[in-house]
Amino acid sequence: MKTPGLVKFSDFELDVDRYQLRRAGQEVRLEHKPMELLILLAERGGELVARAEIVRALWGANSFRDTENGLNTVVRKIRIALDEDPANPQYVKTVKGKGYRLDGIVAPPAAESQSGPTTAVRVIVLPFANMTGDPAQDSFCDALAAETSATLGALRPGQFMVIARTTAARYRRTEKSIAEIARELGVDYVLEGSLTQEGERFRILAQLIRCADQVQVWGHAHEPMSRGALDIQKEIGAALVAEVTPTLTEQQQMMLARRLPVEPAAHDAYLRGRYFWYRRVHFDAAFAAHHAIGGEDFFRSRAYFESAVELDPTYALGYVGLSNFHGSTVVHGLYPPEQGWPLARVAAERALELDPGLPEAHHAMAAVHYFYDWDWRKAEAEFLEALRLNPSYPEARRLYARLLLAVGREPEGHAQMKRAELIDPLAFKGSRAFGLVLSGRHDEVMKEYFSGERSERSPLIYQLLATAFEIKGLFKEAMEATTEALVSCGGHTRAQAIRAQWESGGHDAVLRWLLEDLLVRHRMGYTSPLLLAEIYARLARPSEMFHWLEAALADRSSRLCELRSNPWFQRYLSAGQFRSVIKRAGF
Structure with missing residues (x-):
């Protein structure tokens, strides 16, 4: 079900967007984990939520904590906040041996449920x-x-x-x-x-x-x-x-x-640059980097953004475009972080200097803090400011949702994804699939998208399906989704090569071919070490995987900010060496 932004039960209001619980208009203090659980229960609208799902949402799939006592403590804190009798709770109900549900939710009026929060x-x-x-x-x-x-x-x-x-x-x-x-x-x-x-x-x-x-x-x-x-x-x-x-x-x-801008031609240049940037940025950066999908659209956008600021050096959006270009090309594996992100920061700072009230400028700075600084607090502050200035900003909501999912705040992250869906209902499938992959909910990705019409699938959908299928061991389907994604991006030759490897030796042959391709590219020029760590993880070769993870830390590889939710490393989360890498990545 779609989660409303405001959930009411009795005289309580749970404001999902503000991450706030109120009673009769007064804020009720609630710690982080209890708030996450309350939001998760509210998302289900009174349906039962299994204990195992709650544990995974609050502590992750491979937790080392005493989650049994931890969950009981979280529930107790919610009941204290709601002033409930633990022996006869009115709102948070226990279904013995199964899980919990939230009772008493007041359904919004029909008009409200149709129009959103x-x-x-x-x-x-x-x-x-x-x-x-x-x-x-x-x-x-x-x-x-x-x-x-x-x-x-x-x-x-x-x-x-x-x-x-x-x-x-x-x-x-x-x-x-x-x-x-x-x-x-x-x-x-x-x-x-x-x-x-x-x-x-x-x-x-x-x-x-x-x-x-x-x-x-x-x-x-x-x-x-x-x-x-x-x-x-x-x-x-x-x-x-x-x-x-x-x-x-x-x-x-x-x-x-x-x-x-002062100069109208600068605006024309910015518009054309934004068109080409949008055409490329909504690919899955990991898939695009693994398969060397070209960045021609990015580079065409750069020329227009540079023209915009040359025509009008006071045009803030022109600098936002340059910041977006420099950051995106790093995330998509085209440049090393130390080459792109400092330029992205300078451009974002210039945009904010020219117009502190520009949502896109705050979003650009948030991306620098998220992908390069690994400073979640500063990144979140910039995302929230961008959304305060323009709540109808889907890119900001999507990337903010990724941050929330990456740091383990899953209920909040999915709430932001759902708000973005209201703003961008037809093109949101790929974005929400990305969120499901980051959450490890691969069955939902396949259920929701595998049965859809082929004509409705974007390159991003195929890219994410390829990941979901491989994680679930459906290797033939993963190969087919990979080749479909490549064909939809114009990579016909590479798609044929992967299919040939599959026919000659199955999934292992495809992975070995991908590894050799990455090593060749690494010898010839820049290739993110995180890509090599990922392919070794997929091949179940941990020694080489950890070697390249160390190199990725030294490189400040951008996608390390989503290391804990990266699907290829989930089997290694319990390893002490991996926990050390996670800690040094800022978690």
Whole structure:
């Protein structure tokens, strides 16, 4: 079931997003483990949660603690906080020999359950139609819609929920009516637009439709394109706010002005750079690095981001783009950490200096703290600030959820994943699958996605299925998912080579071929030592695995921040040598 942001039982309120328990409006203090268990029970809406599942969620699958007494202590602390009689509890009920459930949950009204945890007005910005006849303008049209979504999401945090660009992209060139889109996504307003060309002149046309009665509440045309790309976001924001509330406040007008550059051409460059960055960043970084999936889109984005800051050195979003580029290329295995992350930090700091209220800048700094500094406290503070400034920011929610899962705060992590699903309902499957893989819930990944339509699977879905199948010992399915993922990324030659290895020697032959490929790449240039540690783990060769884990620590390999939840190392969690590595990675 979808977890509401606010769970009510009796005169208690459990605010999942704030990680807070209140009674009659007053906060009730609750320690970390009891709060995690209470959230987990609330997630199930009154259903029984088995003791084994609770132990795994609170202490991990390979805990060395006395979890029997630990769980009893956690339950006792919850009951004390709820002022319950332990002999006759009213809320946290024990099912002897089975587990626990939370009774007395008040079901939200029907309207609330459909719209999510807030009463925010829901808006979707559809991909702008390219009517120029020039395919080269497709990227600009997509990026203009994405940036308009980001602007609106930050305009009235908590009042507007802007459906993410990845879900909106499913409606590119759709024949569905506004009414059908509104019904499928439960949105209140739809913004649609187009780019046309007459001779040398471009025009941007846009209209804002109120779904309830199909009335156009605003419409306009702009030319030339570069200036129109700026003006249209200002006018769309003003029109939407005027429709919902009386007027834009002075603070909101300043926010819009800060977000947009002085030089219109800088904005065009940023939009094009963001388009190419988005095309590449949503791959599984581990899979992409193992299989040397090219970073051409990343490098194309860099050229545009650099152009944006050259055209306007005061444009904060341009520096955010550069920070994203430098960080992402390291995580995806294209550069060593010491080469990319210091540059990512400098760019993020410059963006924050130019605009401390820019959500994307806080998200960029959070990524530096998470992947490079391994400073969970600072990373969390930056994620929360980004989400305070723009609650409709799915990338921030997804990466924040990964942090929570990586440090063992699973109920909170899955709550954030579910909030992101409200914002990005159609394109969220891969993100949630990633969360399930990090949580070790591989059966759920296979159950939820293996039976789906092939046409609906993105490269990320295939990449994650490959991991889930291999972990569960379904090696033929893992090979097929791997080759499907590679084909969907254009890696036909590599897919054929892996299939040939499978046919000649099965799963072991594939792994040995992958190892040899990694060693060759390591001799020729930079290859993250964590990749070699992972392949040796998959081959069950711990001596070599620990050698390369030590090298990964020295390298500050970015994905070590998710070492405890990395699926390839789960069998080694109980080893003292591995616990030493985990400790030195900041856990």
